Amino acid sequence: MSKLSVEPFDSADYIDTPEAVVAYLEEAFEDGDPQIIASTLGDIARSKGMALIAERAGVTREALYKSLSVDGNPRLTTLLGVLKALGLKLSVSIEPPAAA
Numbered sequence: 001m002s003k004l005s006v007e008p009f010d011s012a013d014y015i016d017t018p019e020a021v022v023a024y025l026e027e028a029f030e031d032g033d034p035q036i037i038a039s040t041l042g043d044i045a046r047s048k049g050m051a052l053i054a055e056r057a058g059v060t061r062e063a064l065y066k067s068l069s070v071d072g073n074p075r076l077t078t079l080l081g082v083l084k085a086l087g088l089k090l091s092v093s094i095e096p097p098a099a100a
Helices: 018-031 034-048 050-057 061-067 076-085
Strands: none
Touching: 018 034, 034 050, 034 061, 034 076, 050 061, 050 076, 061 076
């Protein structure tokens, strides 16, 4: 009988195109959970290099890891800085009314 080998899954390994970044982040925003959004941004930042994104966002790498973790709560300035460092911008749209 052969042994089954299991490797840890890291979504950052699969975020390799601008389209993948946008799709992944859109899903997180669609969910609306702030912890999921922060964690998703963390995955994206790790896929691009956390040190580089931290430098571009004007925060330390350690602070970025902490604020973009599942338990993190990034400040708006951090959120906007990370988005800008990733070459993204935040936009707002009107949510369609829920069906009755």
